Amino acid sequence: MITHLLTDIEGTTTSIAFVHRTLFPYAAEALEGFLAAHGEDPEVAALLAEVPGPDRLATLREWMARDVKATPLKALQGLIWRAGYASGALRGHLWPDVPGALRAWRARGLRLAVYSSGSEEAQRLLFRHSEAGDLEPLFEGFFDTRMGGKREAESYARIAAAWGAPAGAALFLSDVAEELDAARAAGFATCQLVRPEDGTTPSGRHPEARDFNDVTARLGG
Template identity: 80%
Template sequence: MITHILSDIEGTTTAIAFVHRSLFPYAASALEDFLAQHGDDPEVAAILAEVPGDKLATLRGWMAADAKVTPLKALQGLIWQQGYADGALRGHLWPDVAASLRAWHARGLHLAIYSSGSEGAQRLLFRHSEAGDLEPLFEGFFDTRLGAKREAGSYARIAQAWAVAPSAILFLSDVAEELDAAREAGLATCQLVRAEDGTLASGRHPQAADFHAVNALLPA
């Protein structure tokens, strides 16, 4: 029986356009000023120590390629933190998401996020969401430090961290290959097929048009 729900962000809780048209451009435009102001901060310096070669050029290259590398994601998270604090950014959620998350939490279901964005960036999006502060609804925020999203071992580690059988976890994502890996690890799966994002149904997993439709896969 499903007792835990693990959710992706981009294309699942949040429009792909928000990430690519708001978050990524904001981080790119603020990068040089942020490094000039905070490059010597211990947290930032530790991140930069993991960036090879010309720091700025490497970071720009990673941004252009949308590389899923931990130093970039960590740095973007710090830049977005500043943007959220300044009020320049607000976390986008599809209209069905906040109400569903609150209802699932009230039913006693355990909630967590697994995204390629850093844990810090995940927390910021939900803390500063358009629907208010949703961060307290979640028990965990998992990122690429745990492993790649298309590798079954990552999902096995999440089940271990949650101290629950993989079969008790329902993973929600728009990406079929991520769902394939989760299913290989023993998780239940559901593909979010949001028309607004142009998601194509894989046919390999149960699917839902929004979070309301996910309820059909949950215990009564």
């Protein structure tokens, strides 16, 4: 019986296009001005200290161009997006089936959490300022790359331990088969979201769902 449900964001709750055509360009355009204004703030300075090389701005731009899953980059992007959401310039995209399903799962007692390569801050912001309103309170955990890489079984073991998820009672939702492989190796049940709009390729290695309503049916109502 599934009691804990862990979900990815990009390609799962949210369109890949929103991340790559809205969030990433917004952060890239605002990066230099943000660092000029906040580079000496303790939180930002601590993140910059984790960026290697003499020209940290150049390193960050290179990471952005290659979509490197580096924790300091993801954290800085989250801080930039915070300002964008607060100003109303950004609103978190969710597929139409997602908000109702999340509310229904929570109402039936499922414990919900997020695991994304985006920072915890970025995750919270997207759901707090979503197009469907503030959904952040539905979740009791937001896990990012501080737990480890998403294609490493150890990361999911750490999440299960931190979350208190019993072995075999946690389900992980993602569009990426390799992430699901790692989660399954750590004892999670798995389901691949195969959304035609995102061009997801079915792996054949995991149960599949077209959307969150399909996941609900697989959970038994």
